[in-house]
Amino acid sequence: MCRTSIYDxxxxxxxxVKQAEEGEVIELTRYDKPVAVIINYDDWEEIKQKSIPDxxxxxxxxxxxxxxxxxxxxxxxxxxxxxxKNPFLD
Numbered sequence: 001m002c003r004t005s006i007y008d009x010x011x012x013x014x015x016x017v018k019q020a021e022e023g024e025v026i027e028l029t030r031y032d033k034p035v036a037v038i039i040n041y042d043d044w045e046e047i048k049q050k051s052i053p054d055x056x057x058x059x060x061x062x063x064x065x066x067x068x069x070x071x072x073x074x075x076x077x078x079x080x081x082x083x084x085k086n087p088f089l090d
Contacts, residue, residue, distance in 0.1 A: 003027045006035070 002019060006028050009016055016026050016038055026038035039047075060067065 001025045001027055003029060003034075005029050009038075 002016070002024055004012075004016065004026065009026070009028050020026055020038045020040050023040060023043075025043075027034050028036040028038065
C-alpha cells in the first residue's frame with residue numbers, strides 16, 4: 001500500500017493512477033490522516049458486488065407466498081370507466 005498526501009497526489013496524479021491500475025492501493029492523507037483511497041476498477045467492481053445487497057431478491061424471497069399468484073382466477077376488465085356516470089354525484 002502506498003501512502004501519500006493529497007498535495008503530492010495532485011502533483012503526481014497520473015503516476016498514482018498508473019500504480020493503481022497495476023494493483024497498488026493508494027491511500028491519500030490530509031494532515032497525516034487517511035481520507036481517501038485510489039484502487040483499480042476491477043477491485044472496485046468486486047467490492048461493490050460484495051457490499052451492495054440484492055434487496056429486491058431478498059424482498060421477493062421474504063414475500064414469496066404473498067406474491068404467488070398462481071391461484072388468482074380474476075381477469076382485469078377490458079372496460080374503461082363509464083363517461084356518462086359521474087362518480088362524484090352518486
